[in-house]
Amino acid sequence: MNPTPRIFLMLLGATLLFHTTLNYMEENIEDFETVPLPPKKIKKISTRNPIIQVNAKDRGSWTLVEFATGKTQKISEAEAETNKLSQVSWDLAFSRTKIISNGGKTNPSGKTGIINLGPVDFDNIKTAPETGYVQDNRSLGNLINKELAGWYNYRTRTHNIESKRNVYALKLNNGIFMKMRILNYYCAQPEDTCRSMLCTREEAACLTIEYILTEPGSNTFVPPDTYLTKNIQSPEKIIE
Structure with missing residues (x-):
């Protein structure tokens, strides 16, 4: 008997099993977020920049x-597949670990684009790039922005989510x-605590984000303490 068909079927079966496993892990990632990680020394970040928790x-x-306003609103996944996203004002959208932007395949009438600048010093980024911004696309039927898709590390042994803390430049709508x-993925716990103790599912998927906007018509980032509209310095925030 010719072994070629048998080998082909074995490879096909292995491929299907591999993709099924990956899809299960992606769709059920929050079911594993309660597994603690071993202790690890993490650098604390001090910032006077604006912070928002999503x-x-x-x-x-x-x-x-x-x-620009700090406003948030929710829409269903079904609404996201309609023209609902073009009827409201927004920049980024979050669902667990997934992030999409207001442009490209997500919203063809939007203009938001993103550049991943990597693990650079946040305050050393003084100006935004003029070009090179990437808009959303579709991959395997899912909306995705390749610049943001890898914003976190996923530990396969413990199923913990850890932000890489890369800096991203955005040109908004x-x-x-x-x-x-993105500084943290957990609601009331610092990431280093969730590496060494039990963090429940309810404590996950609250993203703490540090950000600075430019003035209209400028690509220069102005530190918050230099804004003329502020009479006192912003309190320093410690992010773990």
Whole structure:
């Protein structure tokens, strides 16, 4: 008997099993977020920059964020597949670990684009790039922005989510530039605590984001303490 068909079927079966396993892990990642990680020394971040915490716990909906106003709103995944996203004002949307932006395949009438600047010093980014911004696309039927897709490390042994704390430059729908980084994925616990103790599912998917916007017509990031509209310095925040 010719062994070629048998080998082909074995490879096909292994491929299907591999993709089924990956899909299960992606769709059920929050079921494993309660497993503790071994202790690890983590660098604390001090910042006077604006901070926003986004509640992205509901895997069946998207939390839309407009950074200029700090406003958030929720829409269902079904609504996201309609023209609903073009009827509201927003910049980024969050659902658990997934992030989409207001542009490209997500919203063809939107103009938001993103550049992953990597693990650089946040405050050393003084100006936003003029070009090179990437908009959303579809991959295997899912909306995705390749610049943001790898924002976290996923530990396969413990199923913990850890932000890489990369810095991202964004050109928003209104033409304003923004820089941001995701500091934490857990609601009331610092990431290093969730590496060494039990963090429940309810404590996950609250993304803490540091960001700065430029003034209209400028691509220069102005530190918050230099804004003329502020009479006192922003209190320093410690992010673990």
